[in-house]
Amino acid sequence: MSAAAGDAPVLRAAGVNKRFGGLQALADVGVTIRRGQIYGLIGPNGAGKTTFFNVLTGLYTPDSGSFELGGKPYSPSEPHKVAEAGIARTFQNIRLFPEMTALENVMVGRHVRTRATALGAVLRTPSQRAEEKAIRARALELLDYVGIRRYADFQARTLAYGDQRRLEIARALATDPKLLALDEPAAGMNATEKLSLRELLSHIRSDGTTILLIEHDVKLVMGLCDRVTVLDYGKIIAEGTPAEVQRNSAVIVAYLGGAQTATGQPAAQAVP
Amino acid sequence: MTLFFPSLRNKPAAAIAATFFVAAVLIAAPFIVGTMGNAGVRALAFAALYVMLALGLNIVVGFAGLLDLGYIAFYAVGAYMYALLASPHLTSNFPALAAMFPQGFHNSIWMVIPLGAAVAAFFGVVLGAPVLKLRGDYLAIVTLGFGEIIRIFLNNLNAPLNLTNGPQGITLIDPVKIAGVSLARTLDLGFVKLPSVYLYYYLFLILTVITIIVCIRLQDSRLGRAWMAIREDDIAAKAMGINVRNVKLLAFALGATFGGVSGTMFAAFQGFVSPESFSLMESIIVLAMVVLGGLGHIPGVILGAVLLSLFPELLRHTVVPVQEQLFGRIIIDAEVLRMMLYGLAMVVIMLYRPKGLWPAPEHGVNPSTRDGAKAGASG
16 A cells, blocks of 8 residues: 655644533544545444544534644634635535536536636636636546546436445545545445445545545445544544554454454454 | 527527527517507516516526525615616705705716616625525525615605605606717607617617626626535535635625616616515515526526516506406406416416426436446446
8 A cells, every 4th residue: 555654644633622512522533644545434323433524624613623734734614615725525415416417516616726706707708718618628537537427417416326426526526635535435335336436436546635534334444445543432442554453452342342352253254 | 699599509500590580589579569559668678677687686596596585675776876866856955965066966877887786786795794694484584674674764764864755756867878869769860760668678678688698607607606506505515615605695796786787777767766666576576587487597587587577568458458348347457367367377387387487408317217327337
């Protein structure tokens, strides 16, 4: 794996706390994601994965924590600023713009990297036209990249489930993210679709985009990720390479419950 | 020319031909309708004004998905703007102003149109800013209140300072003057005489065409896509880096601009404005034009505006004579019948064409129901 060490991490979050009333949803959680990694965040239901994800992307305000993106501090205060800073996300329950075409969906992703104003659009200035052309070209390129270019002019809601996932990833990539954050991308997918998703994600990694992956599917995470953090009850219980994490007794307890760890057995099942 | 006929994108010659045909029909229309009197041409001129209004509201409701029930307030703002700046009302009520402008206020339309647009846009932002977090029904109620507040202000601002002359309205408003030619008089071009209503019709037609071009260009732009994105899913739009607050405010401001401009035209055309022209019913009718035509689809909105503005005129001229012929007396008043038919039309449209008479075309079929698509999709 090309888990390059040395250069500044793409994302560093440390000491993140988030409390909902009496529930400590996140307690001193931190991750360091290096360039070119696929970083997995796993944990049983209610472990705080999605809370952490929503804090990172500005949907929830953390009670405390420090955040750095590409070496520069950023404050995840408003989602649109997070996108501008360079984190693009997808949603667990796909959130496309259903009535817009696949192409238009990806073109919306270019919004944050383009500048044309309303006046420019009304007057069709040369710079606006050039920008519009570039947006379209880039969007088509990305549809091609995720393999759904032939549906460019289809309304997003008419696409098959797996293609909608791909479209969401293409839309996120259109923002030129430093970090692509995927919230359970394999949810609801069948085995074939998971396999092709896995190919797509390794492809994206080899093209230099860093990925944060929140996933339920342990098999997918273990087979794909360079590093993994395991959360349980809002705390980090393990961090390391997939192989290290699988041997960790706290992880086995969290996933299987109880103290009677059937040594190796469940972990072996999880290995692809 | 393909701007107007996107379906003819690959046939530029056909698009040019179609544009010329439509232009010819629109230019000839007053001469055809005018054979039955000027009332028909007047109805056409109003239809053009309503197209402008409906397209402006379509930016807010159709593109950005913000239900606005007080849109007519911007029309009122534009109309009163022109009324105050091009009538003796202010100078006759404020001696200080009369001393400064002994000739009274007679401002050029070229000054008042941009001013009306700017003031309406300002009011658009004033309305937009406090309602940014509201959606759906809540937004509708606040905008409805805003529309009524403006009307009630206009109705009551005759004391202590007589700014709007209250319910009596403002009279003696200057007609539009372009290059020294007053649109209030018949223009003799030598080969043809153009009465005042014809001139106004052509002016409104030009403004409508400009409005259509602006709307189409906005729709196909970065901003237009951002509007549609927040309409479809504002959380996803935020996550894509769209500043939802600014984009919504721009929708309110730009939508209001068109309302303001049509308001100035209305005041100049009528020569008289009073608060009763800006009732809640007017807001609802403009919204009905947008929804009935096809929310967010420019040709549909134009169709809706033309139908709903010409329809009452048609009724007015047919209902009474027909009843007199049939029964010898008038059983149902035209105005009552109009409201009944509006209601009926709404119910029928919502039942059988919920997306409007001419909705945006559908793109694509469900790939999962198509042969081999499933295998292709995951491969």
